[in-house]
Amino acid sequence: MYEAAFFLLLLLLGYGFGRLAERRHFARLVVREREMNTLPAIASRYPPTDRAYAQHLVGGNVVVSSDYFKSFVAGLVNIFGGRVAPYESLIDRARREAVLRMKDEAHGLQATYVFNVKFETTRIAVGRTGAMEVLAYGTAMIPSTGDS
Amino acid sequence: MLISNLEFLPDRKVMRHLGLVQGSSVRSKHVGRDIAASFKNIFGGELRGYTELLHDSREEATERMLEQARSIGANAVLNVRYSTSSIAAGAAEIFVYGTAVELDG
Numbered sequence: 001m002y003e004a005a006f007f008l009l010l011l012l013l014g015y016g017f018g019r020l021a022e023r024r025h026f027a028r029l030v031v032r033e034r035e036m037n038t039l040p041a042i043a044s045r046y047p048p049t050d051r052a053y054a055q056h057l058v059g060g061n062v063v064v065s066s067d068y069f070k071s072f073v074a075g076l077v078n079i080f081g082g083r084v085a086p087y088e089s090l091i092d093r094a095r096r097e098a099v100l101r102m103k104d105e106a107h108g109l110q111a112t113y114v115f116n117v118k119f120e121t122t123r124i125a126v127g128r129t130g131a132m133e134v135l136a137y138g139t140a141m142i143p144s145t146g147d148s
Numbered sequence: 149m150l151i152s153n154l155e156f157l158p159d160r161k162v163m164r165h166l167g168l169v170q171g172s173s174v175r176s177k178h179v180g181r182d183i184a185a186s187f188k189n190i191f192g193g194e195l196r197g198y199t200e201l202l203h204d205s206r207e208e209a210t211e212r213m214l215e216q217a218r219s220i221g222a223n224a225v226l227n228v229r230y231s232t233s234s235i236a237a238g239a240a241e242i243f244v245y246g247t248a249v250e251l252d253g
Contacts, residue, residue, distance in 0.1 A: 010190055018192040044216075047158055055152040057228055061206070063199045067192025090192075116153050122232040124198065124240060130190075131195055133202055133240075139152040145215060 004089045021067075022089065022091065029096050041114040041138060048112030052144040056109055059137030060101025063124060064094045066131070091132065095119065100135040111140035149214050150224035150251065157226070157251070164246040166222045171212030175205040176239035202240060206230065209242045222248035 047053070065075070070086035077084045099117075106114050117138035126130050157161070177197060188195055217225050228246035236240050 014190055019189075019190070021193050029165060030189065033169060045155060047154055049158045054155060054160055057151045057153060057210075059206070059230075061199060061203055063195040063202065065188045065195050067193055068190045070192065071189070088185065118153065118229070120232060122234060122240070126236050131198065133198070133232065135202075135206075135232065137153060137230060139154045 008105065009030055009088055010068045014072070018067030018069055022093065025093050025097075025113060027097060029075065029093065029100070032100050033096065036107070039103050039112065039114065041099055041103060041117045041136075043117050045116050047115050047139070047141060054066070054140040054144055056111075056140045057137065058061060058102050058105040058109070058111070058114060058140045059135060060098045060103070060105065061130055061135045062097045062101065063065065063133045064090060064097075066090060091121070091134070094134040095121075098134040100145050101139060102136045106138075106140035109140050109142050111142045113141040114138040149217065149222075149226060151214065152179070152226055153228045153246075154159045154226070155227045160224075161252045162249045163224075163252050165248040166217075166220050166250065168245060169213050169216040169220070169248045170243065170245040171209040171214075171216065172243045173209040173212070173236065174226045174239055175193060175201055176236075177201050180221045202232070202242065205227060205240070206244070209244045211246050213246065216244075217248040220224070220248060222250055224249050224251045249252070 029076050055111060070090060073086050115138055116137060120135040123135045124133055213225065225246040225248055228244060231243040233241050
C-alpha cells in the first residue's frame, strides 16, 4: 500500500516538476536562439572564402536526466513499441542547449560563423534511469582584423 | 596552436603532414554527485556536475593531444573529432584525435 502511494507520489513529482522545467527551458531556448541567430552554425565542411578568417575549435555540452514520469512512460511504450515522445522532447532540448553553448563560446571569440558542426550523443549511466550527454562542436570562424 | 575540425583552411597551406595525434581521459565523479544525480532522476533536468565533469575531461584530453602535436613540431591540428564512451557505471572515456600538420606562416 505504502509502496504504491510512494510510487504515485514520485510519478506526480516527476510529472509536475518535469513539465514545468521543460516548458521553462523551451521558452528560454526560443529567446536565446533568436539572439544567436546572427551567428549561424553551419554543417558544411567547406569554410567560406569571402575574407580571411582565424579558426578555433568550439563546443558545448550538456548532460540531461530524464524524470520519473518520462522514464515510466518510456517503459510503457517499450512494451508495445512506437514513438517515445517524452524522450524526443528531452533530447531535442539537450541538443539545442548544446548548440547554444557552442555558439556562446564562439560569440566570446567574436566569431561570425561556426562551421562543420558535429553532434555526439552518449548514454551515461546514473542510477537506474540514466542520463545522456549531447556534445556539439565545430570550428568558429573569426574574421581577421585589418582586412575585409 | 591552431585547432579546428575543418579538413583544410582556405587561406593556409599545409607544408607537412605529421600524422595522427590523440588524447584521452577517463573520469568518474564522486559519490556525492551520484546521490544528487539520483534525485535529479525523479525531477528531471540538467546534471550540472556531470556536464562540468565531461567538459573538464574533454579539455584535458584535448590538452594531451596538443602536447603530442607540439612534441612533433606541429603548429596546427586539423580534422579534430571527439568520441565519448561510457565504459563502466559512472566512468566515461573521452577520446579526441586529429591530424597534426605544419602550416605555412
